[in-house]
Amino acid sequence: MEISTTNAGEKEYLRFSRLNRTLHVFMIVSFISLALTGMTLKFSYTGWAVVLSRFFGGFETAGFIHRFAAVIMFGIFFTHLYDLIRRRRTEFGTWKNLIFGPNSMLPNKKDFHDFIGNMKWFLGRGPRPKYGRWTYWEKFDYLAVFWGMFAIGSTGLMLWFPEIFTLVFPGWLINVATIIHSDEALLATGFIFTVHFFNTHLRPEKFPMDIVIFTGRMTLEEFKHDKPAEYEALVKNGALEKYLVEPYQPIVIRAVRIFGWIALEIGFSITIWIIYAMIFAYR
Amino acid sequence: MMLHNMAYLRIVLISFIIAFSGFADSAAQENSDCFGCHSDKGLKGTHRSKTISVFVDEKKFSDAIHGSLTCISCHTDLEGKEFPHDDDLQTVNCGVCHSLEQEFHEKSLHGKALVKGDPLAPRCYDCHGKHDILSAKNPNSPIAPLKVPFLCGKCHQEGASVQKQRTIHQDHIIENYSESIHGQGLLKKGLIVAPNCASCHTAHSILPHTDPASSISRENIAATCAMCHAEIEAVHRKVIKGELWEKQEHILPACVDCHQPHKVRKVFYDQGMADKDCMRCHDKTEIKSSKDNRSLYIKYTDLKLSRHLNISCSQCHSEVNASHVRPCDSITKKVDCASCHAEVGTQYLKSTHGQYFAKNDPNAPTCKECHGMHGVLGKTDPKSPTFPTIVPSLCARCHREGQKAAVRYTGSQHEIIEHYTESIHGKGLMKSGLTVTAMCTNCHTAHSVLPHADSASSINTKNIPATCGKCHHGIEEQFEQSIHAKLVGETEKQLPVCADCHSAHTIRRADEDGFKIDIMQKCGRCHEDIAKTYFDTYHGKVSQLGYTKTAKCYDCHGAHDILPMSDPKSHLSRENVVGTCQKCHPGATRRFAGYLTHATHHDPDKYPFLFWTFWGMTALLIGTFVIGGIHTLLWLPRALKMQHQLKAAAKKKVETTIKKLIKDKENDGNINN
Numbered sequence: 025m026e027i028s029t030t031n032a033g034e035k036e037y038l039r040f041s042r043l044n045r046t047l048h049v050f051m052i053v054s055f056i057s058l059a060l061t062g063m064t065l066k067f068s069y070t071g072w073a074v075v076l077s078r079f080f081g082g083f084e085t086a087g088f089i090h091r092f093a094a095v096i097m098f099g100i101f102f103t104h105l106y107d108l109i110r111r112r113r114t115e116f117g118t119w120k121n122l123i124f125g126p127n128s129m130l131p132n133k134k135d136f137h138d139f140i141g142n143m144k145w146f147l148g149r150g151p152r153p154k155y156g157r158w159t160y161w162e163k164f165d166y167l168a169v170f171w172g173m174f175a176i177g178s179t180g181l182m183l184w185f186p187e188i189f190t191l192v193f194p195g196w197l198i199n200v201a202t203i204i205h206s207d208e209a210l211l212a213t214g215f216i217f218t219v220h221f222f223n224t225h226l227r228p229e230k231f232p233m234d235i236v237i238f239t240g241r242m243t244l245e246e247f248k249h250d251k252p253a254e255y256e257a258l259v260k261n262g263a264l265e266k267y268l269v270e271p272y273q274p275i276v277i278r279a280v281r282i283f284g285w286i287a288l289e290i291g292f293s294i295t296i297w298i299i300y301a302m303i304f305a306y307r
Numbered sequence: 308m309m310l311h312n313m314a315y316l317r318i319v320l321i322s323f324i325i326a327f328s329g330f331a332d333s334a335a336q337e338n339s340d341c342f343g344c345h346s347d348k349g350l351k352g353t354h355r356s357k358t359i360s361v362f363v364d365e366k367k368f369s370d371a372i373h374g375s376l377t378c379i380s381c382h383t384d385l386e387g388k389e390f391p392h393d394d395d396l397q398t399v400n401c402g403v404c405h406s407l408e409q410e411f412h413e414k415s416l417h418g419k420a421l422v423k424g425d426p427l428a429p430r431c432y433d434c435h436g437k438h439d440i441l442s443a444k445n446p447n448s449p450i451a452p453l454k455v456p457f458l459c460g461k462c463h464q465e466g467a468s469v470q471k472q473r474t475i476h477q478d479h480i481i482e483n484y485s486e487s488i489h490g491q492g493l494l495k496k497g498l499i500v501a502p503n504c505a506s507c508h509t510a511h512s513i514l515p516h517t518d519p520a521s522s523i524s525r526e527n528i529a530a531t532c533a534m535c536h537a538e539i540e541a542v543h544r545k546v547i548k549g550e551l552w553e554k555q556e557h558i559l560p561a562c563v564d565c566h567q568p569h570k571v572r573k574v575f576y577d578q579g580m581a582d583k584d585c586m587r588c589h590d591k592t593e594i595k596s597s598k599d600n601r602s603l604y605i606k607y608t609d610l611k612l613s614r615h616l617n618i619s620c621s622q623c624h625s626e627v628n629a630s631h632v633r634p635c636d637s638i639t640k641k642v643d644c645a646s647c648h649a650e651v652g653t654q655y656l657k658s659t660h661g662q663y664f665a666k667n668d669p670n671a672p673t674c675k676e677c678h679g680m681h682g683v684l685g686k687t688d689p690k691s692p693t694f695p696t697i698v699p700s701l702c703a704r705c706h707r708e709g710q711k712a713a714v715r716y717t718g719s720q721h722e723i724i725e726h727y728t729e730s731i732h733g734k735g736l737m738k739s740g741l742t743v744t745a746m747c748t749n750c751h752t753a754h755s756v757l758p759h760a761d762s763a764s765s766i767n768t769k770n771i772p773a774t775c776g777k778c779h780h781g782i783e784e785q786f787e788q789s790i791h792a793k794l795v796g797e798t799e800k801q802l803p804v805c806a807d808c809h810s811a812h813t814i815r816r817a818d819e820d821g822f823k824i825d826i827m828q829k830c831g832r833c834h835e836d837i838a839k840t841y842f843d844t845y846h847g848k849v850s851q852l853g854y855t856k857t858a859k860c861y862d863c864h865g866a867h868d869i870l871p872m873s874d875p876k877s878h879l880s881r882e883n884v885v886g887t888c889q890k891c892h893p894g895a896t897r898r899f900a901g902y903l904t905h906a907t908h909h910d911p912d913k914y915p916f917l918f919w920t921f922w923g924m925t926a927l928l929i930g931t932f933v934i935g936g937i938h939t940l941l942w943l944p945r946a947l948k949m950q951h952q953l954k955a956a957a958k959k960k961v962e963t964t965i966k967k968l969i970k971d972k973e974n975d976g977n978i979n980n
Binding site for chain 1: 844852853854892899906935939945
């Protein structure tokens, strides 16, 4: 992409911290592992599920991978929570700033206005809103993880340890947990592999992928265009310089793109398999 | 009985005569009157113009059995006659008193010869004597058991007139008899119960063996021998069982076929001693049938190595006639194995094989098809075609795909032999060499082979549990107690038996993964809904992926001992269900057992929680995707347009930069200039 091509030596804006980037890579790996192994079970009546299950070394191994990936996912989740608490102290100062400040991950009034503005823009009735550090769809994706962790994580634990849960809960709750776990997982994978993929990677100005989540860096030009409100705020308080870093070597970029491609391809494949199972083999 | 009656009659008659003789005393002649003359040893008289001695030993007479009778009781023509009476008395008619004996004698060979005027024909007195008749019980009597052979021998010994001048088929009768076990018993051991001539030929009803009424005819010989050898049937069980001897006397050998008359030896009868007569011809390799040119050569060693080593040719080829030059020319029928193997023969005729045989179907297998002929071996002999490991290939001769039985077969079983070979039974038999493993005849029986539709068939649905239970007895016991067996007669639905789950010829090990996966489809054939809902739950989904360590139908319901949950003995009864779960989930509790193993989220009445959870989740899913989808679709055209504008702007920027650079360069040049 010409517009994101950096002139050598020109500094880039650092959007994501090293920890966040690492967590996202782990997130991709664990999420895809969970999706692949979980879907084989959900759609066990299809041929691809049987083949895939065998590819994973049989159901037993697939089950092990699923639980291993789940543990990683929990690890990511709690690491992130720990990171938030740490950054509350180092970066935000107060809980109020973390939750209600301009860089908060929680929806606020601006997000509502941005959404309305975006709708107008979509329909050609207004200009493109000036997005801040986190757009409302990015916040949606982020918060969906919390909902997913609750919905899928808790039910997953119930299915993992039914004997412990039924010490307290009735047996049929396991059946309920199965439905929630499976359908919420379908929602999560379906959403990530279509809406998230489009919003983040496939929309024309980012096509085929936005590697900022891996490199953490974006050109100033891109930054200016993508997050105008944040850029302006940084320029205004003169803090932009603080976030400017050297770009990565081309070989790193190539490695990142290969990883991205693999993740995208698997995501698309899973989407196709799900659609196939839902339409042609549903029961 | 007859003898008893006769004895009784005789006693009555004698007592009458004695009683009346008392009255007659005063009136007619006393015996003393007769002895007045006849005690004279020199007294002569004429009889049929021959001069004979008419001396009667009074002592002997009075000692004899008729000693208490008067002379005129027998010499009836002298009654009331004055002395000295006329010569040439009539022959005494013993039949006056001994009417039965008289009758028998008249019908007998001896009696008929007498009527014909044969001078050699014996009369009563030739055997019994005249005035000195003694009871057969008296050892001095010529008809005492010990004397009978000598009595008969008078005429029938070698060189005697009868033997020389009349047609008697047997030779050396007395010699042979005296050397036989009977003769030795009687003559050497003095066993008077040992049979003498009259024991077999009777005393008075002596008839040729060709006469059906004769005691030694083929029809009667068995009964005759059995008078002494009452328990002989136990020894000859196979031959005689079911009175075949009497019923099929033409097929079965009579006693004398094996135990020649008069020569009966003490030694055990040397079976097959007549075989050498057969082998005189059949030992020749070139001997052929004149009818169809097939070889009639018999390798005698085959027979001697066979199961029938102690069976002689004629026992199977029973129509041979020893009196023919070619004893076998009287044979009209093929060997009927059923004459000995009667039970098996009956089974065979009822079987499909036998039914075809009865219809003269050329494809019908007969005994020899499976068992061979002269070299027949027992099923325990590894070389026998009926040895367990060989049976599958034996049946395969006709039942392998493309062979004569297989092409006629219209049922559902195909590639039977191949499937069987791959089955657990086939592998056990052929690969592991376990001869107790089930093979064709274990299930289909050897001789009662019938199609499964036949209710008498061992593989008929109602008989299959018993058939399998012959080996899998413990399983059968369980099965008989299960709901599948108990419902028999109570439901019209077709209930499963062994083969419905395990198949017929493709039976696999039950601990094989393929079987474990397949079994769910098997249960699902009848339990459609319950199987479908099973596949909606974790256990079912996992098993669909080919994982067998998860709960399958039989893990919870039991395999052969399936019972309804209401039955306390059921694996799923309130008492047992937790334990059943604990087989896989050691920490299972009663609450745990509340897991719905056949739950479906499609039934709002039965499972409202699941139904509403499912639809709640589905609504969330659809809602999210609709909003996300619309958002994306609206975004796309705008994003494309923006991309276009950005590109144009970038191009313009590049152009401006280039223009600026050129301009700068020009300016530099100008400055330089």
